[in-house]
Amino acid sequence: MHDALDRQLADHLHAAEGTRHLLPVLDRVARDLIDVYAGDGRLYTFGNGGSAADAQHLAGEMIGRYLRERRPLAAVALTTDPSVVSCIANDYSFEDLFARQVEALARPGDMVVGFTTSGRSPNVVRGLAAARKAGARTVLFTGGGHDPDSMPLPAAEHADHVLPVPATATARIQEMHLLLLHLLSERVDAWAAGCDPDDPHGRTPDRPESRT
Numbered sequence: 001m002h003d004a005l006d007r008q009l010a011d012h013l014h015a016a017e018g019t020r021h022l023l024p025v026l027d028r029v030a031r032d033l034i035d036v037y038a039g040d041g042r043l044y045t046f047g048n049g050g051s052a053a054d055a056q057h058l059a060g061e062m063i064g065r066y067l068r069e070r071r072p073l074a075a076v077a078l079t080t081d082p083s084v085v086s087c088i089a090n091d092y093s094f095e096d097l098f099a100r101q102v103e104a105l106a107r108p109g110d111m112v113v114g115f116t117t118s119g120r121s122p123n124v125v126r127g128l129a130a131a132r133k134a135g136a137r138t139v140l141f142t143g144g145g146h147d148p149d150s151m152p153l154p155a156a157e158h159a160d161h162v163l164p165v166p167a168t169a170t171a172r173i174q175e176m177h178l179l180l181l182h183l184l185s186e187r188v189d190a191w192a193a194g195c196d197p198d199d200p201h202g203r204t205p206d207r208p209e210s211r212t
Helices: 002-038 050-063 082-091 094-105 122-134 154-158 170-193
Strands: 043-047 075-077 111-115 137-143 161-165
Touching: 002 111, 002 137, 002 161, 002 170, 043 050, 043 094, 043 122, 050 075, 050 111, 050 170, 082 094, 094 122, 111 122, 122 137, 122 154, 137 154, 137 170, 161 170
Parallel strands: 043 075, 043 111, 111 137, 137 161
Antiparallel strands: none
């Protein structure tokens, strides 16, 4: 067990270090999401399995809060309504699961974020394609970013911003997706609270730290 932990920690740290080159892209995603919220837009997120959990996590950070007390921000994870999910999967196909919801909900001025570790999940590909057609901004969290010989990812073709974690193991990719979504939440959280995003204690530039 200790050897397994050591191996996984080493792999995790290697993936984290390789993820540094994604920070400029993540900063652009944060700026776009702030623009969406400044314009009274909404965030829609989706994925399958562990990626569905990441999508729900991101939506929860927006509606609730990350570190600071601030207004709730509109976000919907398209994986959480079993009646809608089973209806679309049964009456249409599982590949239409997210596209159908995006067509119904997303509008210009919104952002749609898809999570797929492979970059090839058909329902995520179709969901992002539908979002782009609707005029929403599109973001892809995926993997395989360190392999120059890998084939182009179908989902990336429909994304304005792509965050390809430099790893192939699903667990490592998902761990980095969690790190990246926390960093994204930090930037948006600070903006919504009127705080200095570089202050980890959540203080505003012109106001002392709250004692509550």
